[in-house]
Each structure stands twice: as structure tokens, then as C-alpha cells.
Amino acid sequence: MLRVAVVGSGPSGCYTAQSLVQLDNDVCVDVLDRLPCPYGLVRYGVAPDHEKIKSLQNNLRTVLEHERVRFLGGVRIGPDGVPGARLRELYHAVVYCVGAATDRHLGIPGEELPGSWSATEFVSWYSGHPDFPEHERNGAPDHDGFVAGANSAVVIGVGNVAVDVTRMLARGATELSPTDIPQGALTALAASRVTDVDMVGRRGPSQARFTTKELRELGSLPDTEVTVDARELELDPAYADPSGLPAPQRRNVEVLRGWAEAPPRAARHRIRLRFFLRPVELLAEAGRVGAVRFERTVPDGRGGVTGTGRYEDIAAQLVLRSVGYRGVPLEGLPFDAASGTVPHLGGRVLREGAVSPGEYVAGWIKRGPTGVIGTNRPCAKETVTSLLEDAAALARRELPGDPLTALRADGVEPVEWPGWQSIERAEAQLGASLGRGVVKLPDWQSLMNAVHGSAH
Ligand code: NAP
Numbered sequence: 398m399l400r401v402a403v404v405g406s407g408p409s410g411c412y413t414a415q416s417l418v419q420l421d422n423d424v425c426v427d428v429l430d431r432l433p434c435p436y437g438l439v440r441y442g443v444a445p446d447h448e449k450i451k452s453l454q455n456n457l458r459t460v461l462e463h464e465r466v467r468f469l470g471g472v473r474i475g476p477d478g479v480p481g482a483r484l485r486e487l488y489h490a491v492v493y494c495v496g497a498a499t500d501r502h503l504g505i506p507g508e509e510l511p512g513s514w515s516a517t518e519f520v521s522w523y524s525g526h527p528d529f530p531e532h533e534r535n536g537a538p539d540h541d542g543f544v545a546g547a548n549s550a551v552v553i554g555v556g557n558v559a560v561d562v563t564r565m566l567a568r569g570a571t572e573l574s575p576t577d578i579p580q581g582a583l584t585a586l587a588a589s590r591v592t593d594v595d596m597v598g599r600r601g602p603s604q605a606r607f608t609t610k611e612l613r614e615l616g617s618l619p620d621t622e623v624t625v626d627a628r629e630l631e632l633d634p635a636y637a638d639p640s641g642l643p644a645p646q647r648r649n650v651e652v653l654r655g656w657a658e659a660p661p662r663a664a665r666h667r668i669r670l671r672f673f674l675r676p677v678e679l680l681a682e683a684g685r686v687g688a689v690r691f692e693r694t695v696p697d698g699r700g701g702v703t704g705t706g707r708y709e710d711i712a713a714q715l716v717l718r719s720v721g722y723r724g725v726p727l728e729g730l731p732f733d734a735a736s737g738t739v740p741h742l743g744g745r746v747l748r749e750g751a752v753s754p755g756e757y758v759a760g761w762i763k764r765g766p767t768g769v770i771g772t773n774r775p776c777a778k779e780t781v782t783s784l785l786e787d788a789a790a791l792a793r794r795e796l797p798g799d800p801l802t803a804l805r806a807d808g809v810e811p812v813e814w815p816g817w818q819s820i821e822r823a824e825a826q827l828g829a830s831l832g833r834g835v836v837k838l839p840d841w842q843s844l845m846n847a848v849h850g851s852a853h
Contacts, residue, residue: 399424399792400800401784402488404474406430407437408770409760410494411457412777418465421785425465427488427800431478432527433470433812433844434820435461437496439770441524444561445576446568453770461814469801470812471848474727479809481729485755487800489791490784492757493730493746494777497722497737497766503553507679508718512547512686516554516562516719519543523565523586525579525837527844544589547714551689553676554719555598556606562717563596564614567621567666577824579839580831593667595711599675599694600702601633602653608769609648615668616656622664627657629672632695673702674709679716688712722766730756738765744780745787755791757784816848823847 401417403410406428414426434440436454443450461468474481484491500515502508521529522543550566552559570587578586598605602625605612615623630636630653639650653670674691681687688710694702724737731748733740739758740747746756759780760773768776784791797803804811820838823846828836838844 399490399788400488400796401426402484402491402800403428403494404430404484404491405437405494405496405760406435406457406461406468406470407494407496407760408439408453408457409496409763409773409777410437410492411435411460412774413492413494413759413781414463414466415460416778416781417784418460418463420781421788424785424788425467427467427469428461429469429472429474429811431471431473433816433848435468435470435817441526442520443524443770444520444565445523445578446564446572447561448576450770451577467801468814468817469804470817472804472809472811476728479804479807481727483807487796487803488755489794489796490755490757490787492744492759492780492784493727493739493762494758494760495724495727495762497724497761499723499725500718501721501723503676503718503720505676505678507681507686510679510681510686510716511684512714513679513716513718514543516552516558516717517722519562519565519717520558523578523582525577525582525839527839527841529839543715544585544591546685548590549593549713550591550595550715550717551711551713552594552596552717552719553689554606554721555596555670555672556719556721557608557611558721559596559717559719560607560611560615562719563594563668564618566591566594567615567618567668569619572619574833577828577835577837579837580827580833581839591715592665593669595669595671595713597671597674597676597689597691597711599673600700601635601672601696602630602650603633603635603639603642603646604700605646605649605672607649609645609652612649612652616652618666618668620664621666621668622662623656623668623670624661625653625657625670630654630657632673634696671711675702675704677708680710682714686714686716689716722761724762724765727762736765738762743783744776745783754787812848819850820844820847 403413417424500517552563639647673694677692678690679686690710693705693707697703726732741758744757746753757780759777824835828834
């Protein structure tokens with residue numbers, strides 16, 4: 398029996414485990430995660446109001462409940478946990494599916510001002526990620542730190558995460574209450590006075606990264622007006638004649654054209670989509686961010702933009718920098734800093750250009766933070782195909798026994814599937830006590846209390 402460790406239980410980890418057990422009856426898989434909860438970005442990245450995408454958890458659940466798959470949560474791989482080298486001793490093969498754990502930086506003055514956050518932090522907060530650094534105000538957790546004191550927000554970037562955070566800022570309690578959003582984030586967003594959100598791209602509408610379905614959804618938000626300035630759209634040469642654009646971009650441009658031509662109407666929330674503005678500085682006001690300074694850009698004819706030396710300040714007491722995720726190096730694994738990925742050949746990890754036996758990657762750490770959840774399926778399958786080609790050679794090495802026994806002997810106490818099920822029960826109970834559906838537990842203490850069966 399080939400024993401494989403999959404590090405990370407997000408979509409790429411689950412699809413890797415699924416392919417492994419589907420394609421080979423002689424494989425068993427441990428899916429390890431540093432959190433006690435599975436599903437990675439499906440649980441902690443997909444916005445709570447996207448319930449249909451979230452329901453993918455049900456598909457991933459069937460993978461983790463497969464008889465030859467074990468979920469081992471609460472196991473950190475790395476220097477402050479189980480070293481990667483130890484994992485390779487315990488398993489015939491290790492597949493790293495650790496995603497892209499951090500966010501890209503703008504590298505402009507004022508980026509660290511209070512009130513300026515990465516979209517990742519905001520997403521982690523409303524998703525109840527237990528690592529979200531809790532803010533203290535007068536010694537108490539400051540749950541409404543994001544929106545408190547803000548009436549306008551700027552979202553930098555025009556990808557799907559930018560659309561998610563913009564939409565969440567315009568959502569009210571009625572729409573969020575039926576979701577699994579943690580109670581603290583719900584209360585804060587319900588009390589939010591943010592009425593104006595500018596979502597700003599440095600290039601033109603035909604280069605925006607959002608998908609049309611997500612873009613259109615902004616136009617269907619209750620009591621929300623979406624505006625676009627036709628003069629900005631016209632700076633894009635493809636706006637006058639979009640027929641040469643690939644279909645997804647052409648559809649985006651048509652949605653934007655519709656908004657640019659729509660008559661103004663009164664609404665509580667205004668979302669403005671802005672283009673050809675590149676952020677150059679975050680400006681302070683009363684000790685926190687007060688505005689973002691942008692330089693007007695124009696197309697350079699090669700898909701990029703050049704600055705014009707003309708500037709525009711957009712007022713905002715909340716700035717969300719949504720400029721993409723980034724992979725982080727893993728102790729003991731090679732890493733290409735330029736792309737934020739692990740060098741590989743068909744999913745086989747490459748060390749100084751040579752295949753490293755028994756080490757594989759799948760998902761964002763393999764190909765970078767692009768694509769939708771389903772993109773991880775073929776990506777995982779490619780890696781698994783490589784691994785199974787190597788299986789005969791890998792299985793020749795004798796292992797010390799059941800890795801779980803060895804991990805326990807090393808002092809590691811994984812959260813197994815029943816532990817996760819206790820968390821699910823506690824979240825259902827919490828929701829019932831609040832008159833809501835399932836409500837996420839947003840901190841380590843309550844998650845671990847649930848695992849160990851104590852009251853939270
Ligand atoms: P993304 O799609 O890569 O978009 C990043 C945005 O940031 C782009 O508009 C980019 O502009 C901009 N940007 C980068 N550096 C910048 C800078 N220095 N100054 C100003 N703007 C800058 O990343 P993402 O939105 O984080 O999404 C990551 C992946 O998750 C994507 O594949 C996305 O589709 C997926 N996702 C999907 C969903 C969904 O399906 N509902 C939801 C969330 C995320 P340039 O193009 O000019 O570089």
C-alpha cells in the first residue's frame with residue numbers, strides 16, 4: 398500500500414486525494430492541514446454570500462470521508478511543527494497543496510497606515526479565519542475595526558477578490574444574516590456607514606481580471622447604484638469596437654457600457670468602477686488613511702499603461718488592497734521567488750533542475766494564484782498522474798508503520814474527522830442560539846473547545 402501525505406485540505410489538496418484514491422486502489426492518503434477545519438479557501442476565501450460555491454464543501458467532504466482518506470487537522474508542517482523531512486520519512490510521497498498564503502504588496506508610501514488593509518485580511522475577518530489578528534481597543538477585541546469610522550472605501554485592483562470585498566461592503570444584515578458569517582463581522586457590517594466604494598483598476602476595462610458573472614452581480618445588489626464614467630472607458634481602444642476581444646472581456650466591456658449609459662438613481666450604496674488610475678500614495682488624515690492618490694494612466698499600445706503626470710485623490714477612510722495573492726516559501730522546499738511557486742515538472746518538485754523523488758506540488762503553489770476552484774481538478778490530476786507513474790519505485794521504501802502513530806509519538810495531536818464534526822455541531826448550535834443557521838466559530842479557542850467537547 399502506497400502511503401501519501403497531502404499537505405493542505407483546500408480544493409487542490411482534496412482533488413489530489415480524490416484522484417489518488419480513484420486512480421489507484423492500492424493508495425491511502427492522509428490530508429494534513431494546519432487548521433482544525435478542512436476545505437482551505439472554500440471555507441476561508443469564498444465570500445459567505447456565495448452559498449452555491451460554498452456548497453462545494455459537500456463534494457470535498459465526500460473525498461475526506463473516503464475509506465482510504467484520513468483528515469489530520471491542526472498539524473503544522475515546517476520548522477515550528479512537523480519538519481518536511483520527517484513527513485518524507487513517514488510517507489512514500491508528499492504532495493504540497495499549500496496555496497498562496499500571503500498577499501502581494503503595492504510598495505507605495507502610506508500602505509501601512511491605519512485603515513489600509515490587504516483584501517486578504519478583510520476576507521479572513523468576514524470568513525472567521527482563526528489567524529486573523531484580533532485588534533484590541535481599550536483592552537477588548539475590536540471586531541468592527543475595518544468599517545468603524547469609515548463612510549467611503551477604495552478597493553485597489555479589479556479582480557474577483559476586489560469584486561467580493563466591494564460586494565460585501567454593500568451588503569446589509571438582511572442578506573448576510575442567513576449566511577455563516579461570524580456574528581462579530583455581521584454586527585460590524587450591519588452597523589457600517591460605508592456608503593461609497595470606489596473599485597479602481599490601473600489598466601482599462603478590457604484588461605480587468607474579474608469574471609462577468611461576478612461583475613454583473615454588483616448590479617443586482619439591493620439599494621445599490623453602480624456607476625462607470627464613459628470617458629474612462631473610452632480611453633480603452635477596445636471600448637469603441639470590442640469585437641476583437643476574447644468573449645469574457647467583451648462581455649465585461651458590455652456590462653460596463655450598460656452601467657455607463659444608465660440614468661442616475663438614488664440608492665443607499667454607490668459603487669464606482671474606475672479605470673486607468675494607478676495608486677501612488679496613501680494619504681493620512683487624523684492619524685489614519687484619508688485618501689488614495691492615483692496617477693492617471695493611458696494605454697501604451699502593448700496592453701500596459703504609462704503615467705501622465707496628472708493625479709487624482711479619492712477620499713477613503715478604508716482602503717482594501719486587492720492586488721493578488723502570493724505563495725510563500727516552505728522550509729526545505731525549493732522556491733521561485735519571482736513567481737511565488739515551487740519549481741516543478743508535471744507536478745514533480747525540481748531541485749536545481751532535477752526531479753526530487755517523492756515530492757510533488759498541486760494548486761496555487763504549483764501554478765500561481767490564478768483560475769477558479771475547478772481549475773484545481775486538472776491541475777491535481779496531472780500531479781497525481783506523475784506520482785502514480787513513480788509509485789512502484791516509491792513503494793519499495795519500507796515505512797516505519799502507521800504515520801499517525803508516529804506523529805502521536807512525536808507529540809503531535811491531530812484533529813481527526815470526528816473532531817471536525819464536533820466543530821460543525823458547535824457551529825450549528827451557535828447559529829441556533831443566535832436564531833441563525835450555521836455560524837462560524839472565528840477563533841482558535843472556540844474551535845479547539847469544540848474539538849475537545851467543552852462549552853464555548
Ligand atoms: P487577480 O485576478 O490576479 O487580480 C489582481 C488585480 O490587482 C488586477 O486587477 C491587477 O491589475 C491588480 N494589481 C496588481 N498589482 C497592482 C498594483 N501594483 N497596483 C494596482 N493594481 C494592481 O487576483 P485576485 O482578485 O486576488 O484573484 C485571485 C484568483 O482567485 C483569480 O484567479 C480569481 O478569479 C480567483 N477568485 C475567483 C472568485 C470567484 O470565482 N467568484 C472569487 C475570488 C477569487 P493588472 O491586471 O494590471 O496586473
